[in-house]
Amino acid sequence: MAFELxxxxxxxxxxxxxxxxxxxxxxxxxxxxxxxxxxDSVRDYMGRSLAAAIxxxxxxxxxxxxxxxxEAYYEETFAAFARExxxxxxIHAALDEIALPSCVASSGPHAKIxxxxxxxxxxxxxxxxxxxxADVEHGKPAPDLFLYAAARMGATPERCVxxxxxxxxxxxxxxxxxxxxxxxxHTDAALLRAAGAETFTRMAELPALINGSAPRSxxxx
Numbered sequence: 001m002a003f004e005l006x007x008x009x010x011x012x013x014x015x016x017x018x019x020x021x022x023x024x025x026x027x028x029x030x031x032x033x034x035x036x037x038x039x040d041s042v043r044d045y046m047g048r049s050l051a052a053a054i055x056x057x058x059x060x061x062x063x064x065x066x067x068x069x070x071e072a073y074y075e076e077t078f079a080a081f082a083r084e085x086x087x088x089x090x091i092h093a094a095l096d097e098i099a100l101p102s103c104v105a106s107s108g109p110h111a112k113i114x115x116x117x118x119x120x121x122x123x124x125x126x127x128x129x130x131x132x133x134a135d136v137e138h139g140k141p142a143p144d145l146f147l148y149a150a151a152r153m154g155a156t157p158e159r160c161v162x163x164x165x166x167x168x169x170x171x172x173x174x175x176x177x178x179x180x181x182x183x184x185x186h187t188d189a190a191l192l193r194a195a196g197a198e199t200f201t202r203m204a205e206l207p208a209l210i211n212g213s214a215p216r217s218x219x220x221x
Contacts, residue, residue: 003100005155006210007146008126009047010106012165013183015116016088017081018046024076025053028069034061041184046164046187049107049139050074076113087120088185088202095125099206101128105149105162107139108170129153141168143176150176161210170195181209 012018022041029036034057042122045053050070058064066072095102106113107179110132117123117130129143131149150157162173167184172197173180182189183206189199200209 003161004159005153006100006102007105007149007162009164009169010104015120016086021077028073047168049133050190078174083121094203094206098210103149103153105145107130107133109134126219143172146173146176167191167195170197
């Protein structure tokens with residue numbers, strides 16, 4: 001069975017943003033009275049939407065976060081991305097070798113996705129084929145976003161391959177009935193395998209995994 005579509009997560013797969021954005025989120029949560037380290041933020045929120053992180057923080061605190069929390073977080077994140085954000089090592093070369101149709105499906109809002117791809121020279125590769133958790137009712141780990149992306153791209157879910165770096169994203173892809181490749185660049189490969197992904201550690205490995213067109217065991221290696 002050949003793949004019809006490659007669905008890329010954005011943060012941590014296309015752009016090297018996970019540690020940067022989680023550092024900012026951790027600092028902002030700590031500042032409002034919820035002590036959080038970058039490691040805590042990565043563990044609890046990586047791959048999920050900011051709305052989900054805010055809901056969790058409000059439950060822990062027992063009260064609502066400031067009304068401008070999300071706006072201030074995105075303002076600081078966009079500024080940091082403009083100064084520091086880089087593409088994931090090897091992603092441009094890997095994309096050059098992948099001939100299948102592709103798209104982006106990310107937990108971030110459209111403005112953040114486009115900004116991230118723009119400052120790393122990736123936007124033109126995916127413009128017009130970018131999907132956000134804001135487009136669906138339930139974000140990752142629910143399958144809604146990946147199913148929506150497949151439908152908009154005219155692909156059968158069972159013939160889609162998802163490239164993810166977060167357990168929540170892997171769970172979403174598997175729940176959608178898709179093959180999932182887990183990029184273990186910054187994420188513990190065991191966590192990605194436990195969620196159902198086949199793992200790889202360098203983007204140079206990705207084209208062969210996809211272009212082979214034969215889904216392998218979800219248990220991975």
